[in-house]
Amino acid sequence: DVDxxxxxxxxxxxxxxxxGNNRISIGDSVDAPAATLEITNHASAGATGVPLLQxxxxxxxxxxxxxxxxxxxxxVIDITADAVTTAKVIDISADALTTGAALYIDxxxxxxxxxxxxxxxxxxx
Numbered sequence: 426d427v428d429x430x431x432x433x434x435x436x437x438x439x440x441x442x443x444x445g446n447n448r449i450s451i452g453d454s455v456d457a458p459a460a461t462l463e464i465t466n467h468a469s470a471g472a473t474g475v476p477l478l479q480x481x482x483x484x485x486x487x488x489x490x491x492x493x494x495x496x497x498x499x500x501v502i503d504i505t506a507d508a509v510t511t512a513k514v515i516d517i518s519a520d521a522l523t524t525g526a527a528l529y530i531d532x533x534x535x536x537x538x539x540x541x542x543x544x545x546x547x548x549x550x
Contacts (some may be wrong), residue, residue: 427444428445430442435472436452446458448460453465453466
């Protein structure tokens, strides 16, 4: 039950273990982590000019990211990108595809009630 922190040259809390709340933060956060694992970067100091998170999987026949969620009433992934104006919120590049798919959605629910596999809504201006 002891908080633990590692400092870097520019970040006082580069790695912070919040023992009382069972949470960890990496990067620029100076308060209690808002999630089990929180990663925060600084806009102009420390680790700037690089992606916030990069995953490099070199195992050619294994999944790079595997999310197993037991959620019932909460979203599994929630993206809020309200400041994006000219960039893409999601950008998929799959230039080497032969028989695969860039996006594959499998909805095999036995529930035949009101549901949808995909909902796209563009609110008029």
